Amino acid sequence: GAQGIGRAVVQSLMQSRAQVAVVDLNRSCGDQCKSELDSEFGADCSIFLQCDVTDADALTAAFQTTVDRFGHLDIVINNAGINEKNWEKTIQVNLTSVIKGTYLGLEHMSKEYGKGGGSIINVSSMAAFLHSPHQPVYTATKHGVIGFSRAMADASSLGGYGVRINVLCPAFVDTPLLLSVEHEDNMGKFVKFKDDFKKSMNHFGVLKPSLIADGMMMLITDDTIHGAVMKITCSKGIHFHTYEPMST
Numbered sequence: 001g002a003q004g005i006g007r008a009v010v011q012s013l014m015q016s017r018a019q020v021a022v023v024d025l026n027r028s029c030g031d032q033c034k035s036e037l038d039s040e041f042g043a044d045c046s047i048f049l050q051c052d053v054t055d056a057d058a059l060t061a062a063f064q065t066t067v068d069r070f071g072h073l074d075i076v077i078n079n080a081g082i083n084e085k086n087w088e089k090t091i092q093v094n095l096t097s098v099i100k101g102t103y104l105g106l107e108h109m110s111k112e113y114g115k116g117g118g119s120i121i122n123v124s125s126m127a128a129f130l131h132s133p134h135q136p137v138y139t140a141t142k143h144g145v146i147g148f149s150r151a152m153a154d155a156s157s158l159g160g161y162g163v164r165i166n167v168l169c170p171a172f173v174d175t176p177l178l179l180s181v182e183h184e185d186n187m188g189k190f191v192k193f194k195d196d197f198k199k200s201m202n203h204f205g206v207l208k209p210s211l212i213a214d215g216m217m218m219l220i221t222d223d224t225i226h227g228a229v230m231k232i233t234c235s236k237g238i239h240f241h242t243y244e245p246m247s248t
């Protein structure tokens with residue numbers, strides 16, 4: 001992502017000397033992000049690829065271009081997300097593209113395909129734990145991201161893929177997406193609940209994107225974390241959801 005949480009994560013990755021492909025639908029935002037990265041880190045360390053993640057062929061090509069440019073792939077972050085107005089599009093961006101991005105990540109990183117392993121992080125939301133009347137389909141997609149990622153993490157363990165798969169669930173974060181709750185264009189008919197949404201935001205507080213980047217870097221660098229669901233909230237900071245073990 002070229003803005004919001006994605007932009008903060010790119011900054012942290014590049015500060016850690018990673019080479020990064022920024023994939024985003026928004027060309028002007030992507031061009032601006034690329035020019036900022038070039039000034040700070042040099043032009044060879046990043047590429048910007050304009051891509052609609054719901055276009056399966058374009059997403060496949062974006063992965064291939066990245067591997068062609070940098071030689072291999074180690075980390076995939078499926079971060080693109082939109083709000084509620086067009087519910088079918090919301091599912092395509094927030095869930096279908098995360099699944100597609102995970103499968104493409106495995107094609108390029110899994111030991112099953114003779115590759116060297118890696119790490120995939122799928123971005124969900126605290127909305128998956130505290131459902132909200134303002135975003136029913138958004139909430140459903142974020143539940144879906146957690147279920148899919150945990151099951152895939154188990155598949156990766158059983159199949160010896162060598163790819164860690166984790167989920168990151170932020171509470172409210174100060175990004176352009178948060179401002180979208182004011183607009184019918186993004187929220188559809190649920191925009192009429194915007195005052196209630198803002199009340200909830202005031203109650204829970206709003207996080208800085210840099211804290212989400214810190215959580216993301218922990219998931220990337222700690223190779224003991226696999227199949228985990230990280231939550232980031234104002235009240236508890238960076239922490240992990242705990243699940244009951246499956247009973248027999």
Ligand SMILES: NC(=O)c1ccc[n+]([C@@H]2O[C@H](COP(=O)([O-])OP(=O)(O)OC[C@H]3O[C@@H](n4cnc5c(N)ncnc54)[C@H](O)[C@@H]3O)[C@@H](O)[C@H]2O)c1
Pocket residue numbers: 001002003004005006023024025026029051052053054079080081082093123124125126169170171172173174175176177178
């Ligand atoms: N901001 C929050 O409060 C918050 C809280 C919890 C989870 N999240 C999740 O974090 C992720 C990032 O959100 P953000 O707040 O940074 O949002 P944002 O709107 O600031 O950034 C999202 C980026 O995704 C891009 N994008 C949207 N549709 C796309 C598409 N079809 N193809 C390619 N790129 C596309 C946008 O151009 C944008 O640059 C989302 O998955 C969101 O659901 C956000």
Ligand SMILES: CCCCC[C@H](O)CC\C=C/C=C/C=C/[C@@H](O)[C@@H](O)CCCC(=O)O
Pocket residue numbers: 083125126127130170171172177178180181204205231233234235236
């Ligand atoms: C308008 C789109 C922007 C996206 C909005 C987010 O995706 C929705 C975030 C929703 C809820 C956030 C709740 C936060 C709660 C916490 O601060 C905390 O108190 C909950 C404690 C639960 C826990 O930590 O286990």
